[in-house]
Amino acid sequence: MSKSHEILFRALADPTRRAIFERLCQDGDQTVAALTARAKVSQPAVSKHLGVLKQAGLVRDRHEGRQTHYTAQPGALAPLVDWTSRMAGFWQSRFDDLEDLLKRMDQ
Amino acid sequence: MSKSHEILFRALADPTRRAIFERLCQDGDQTVAALTARAKVSQPAVSKHLGVLKQAGLVRDRHEGRQTHYTAQPGALAPLVDWTSRMAGFWQSRFDDLEDLLKRMDQ
DNA sequence: CATACACATAACTCGTTGGTTATTGATCAG
DNA sequence: CTGATCAATAACCAACGAGTTATGTGTATG
Numbered sequence: 001m002s003k004s005h006e007i008l009f010r011a012l013a014d015p016t017r018r019a020i021f022e023r024l025c026q027d028g029d030q031t032v033a034a035l036t037a038r039a040k041v042s043q044p045a046v047s048k049h050l051g052v053l054k055q056a057g058l059v060r061d062r063h064e065g066r067q068t069h070y071t072a073q074p075g076a077l078a079p080l081v082d083w084t085s086r087m088a089g090f091w092q093s094r095f096d097d098l099e100d101l102l103k104r105m106d107q
Numbered sequence: 108m109s110k111s112h113e114i115l116f117r118a119l120a121d122p123t124r125r126a127i128f129e130r131l132c133q134d135g136d137q138t139v140a141a142l143t144a145r146a147k148v149s150q151p152a153v154s155k156h157l158g159v160l161k162q163a164g165l166v167r168d169r170h171e172g173r174q175t176h177y178t179a180q181p182g183a184l185a186p187l188v189d190w191t192s193r194m195a196g197f198w199q200s201r202f203d204d205l206e207d208l209l210k211r212m213d214q
Numbered sequence: 215c216a217t218a219c220a221c222a223t224a225a226c227t228c229g230t231t232g233g234t235t236a237t238t239g240a241t242c243a244g
Numbered sequence: 245c246t247g248a249t250c251a252a253t254a255a256c257c258a259a260c261g262a263g264t265t266a267t268g269t270g271t272a273t274g
Contacts, residue, residue, distance in 0.1 A: 006122060013120035014232075015113060025197040032251055045233060047252055066241040066250050074198045077191050084188055088181045090132040121262075139221055152263060154222055173220050173271040 004079040011056035012080075016041060017049045021058055024072035031067045111186040118163035119187075123148060124156045128165055131179035138174045 012018055020035055032050065036043045050070055053059045057076040062069045119125055127142055139157065143150045157177055160166040164183040169176045 009116070009120050009125070013116050016232080018116070022194065022197075025194045026201075028201055033249095036251095041232085042234065043251070044235085044253080048232080051252085063251095068251060072194075072198065074195045077194060081188075081191055084184050084191075087129065087132045087179075087184060090129075090181075123262080140219095143221095148262085149264065150221075151223080151265085155262080158222085170221095175221060 005083045007056045008058075008076070008080050011052050011058060014049070014052075016045070017053060020046065020049055021053060021072060024059060024070060025074060029069050029071050031069055033067065035070070112190045114163045115165075115183070115187050118159050118165060121156070121159075123152070124160060127153065127156055128160060128179060131166060131177060132181060136176050136178050138176055140174065142177070 012021070016039065020039065023035065023038060024030055032043065032046060035050075036046045039046050050059060050061070054061060054070075058073055059070045060073055062071065119128070123146065127146065130142065130145060131137055139150065139153060142157075143153045146153050157166060157168070161168060161177075165180055166177045167180055169178065
């Protein structure tokens, strides 16, 4: 449970996978064919990436006839947000000056 | 610049590297020897990881005599926060669009 | 000056992974 | 029923990445 960011970071590490996820976030529901058309890789590659994203909970699939629609689940990004704010939090707790933190975050 | 999350995701994808970064965030300044002691890998491995983290801007090094101290730079996480909120934002805006549509259909 | 120490770099191994083509399973059209 | 289409799976391969041991570079110390 405390390791849920492990699978997330791994899933989002690959650029092709991020591109697919970004597209699903921007444009919503997409069939595999539609995603493949925009991607620079073959359909099996896209399917494999979607499998990884699904495993990470980042997408959901829905079958309609002979095509499969995928949808982004941005809520699954929560553990990642938690992790980053925890890191920033550790950092912050070692400094009493909040403004100093914000300045560093700004740069 | 707009692709700075590429190197970030890649740097944070590895568990050993995240562990090192987490430790630097929690406990602050650390020498390579101190980090190696806690890590489950050899000193050269730790050095290599630190190199990657440094490349990503996540850590900074400071030389003191014959030892090197590393410090976390959590501000470098900003592009990652941007990315995640952008993904959530896309999602939210499409949700808003749907709400607008439904409102218009109502009247 | 010689030795020990801290860290970085080099050279290499090996498992993982992202890509491919070929094939299968399922569904729709004629 | 037949052929075409969409997606998933299988089988394979090349490249990459994280790990190791060995060595190099620089600094403190006797």
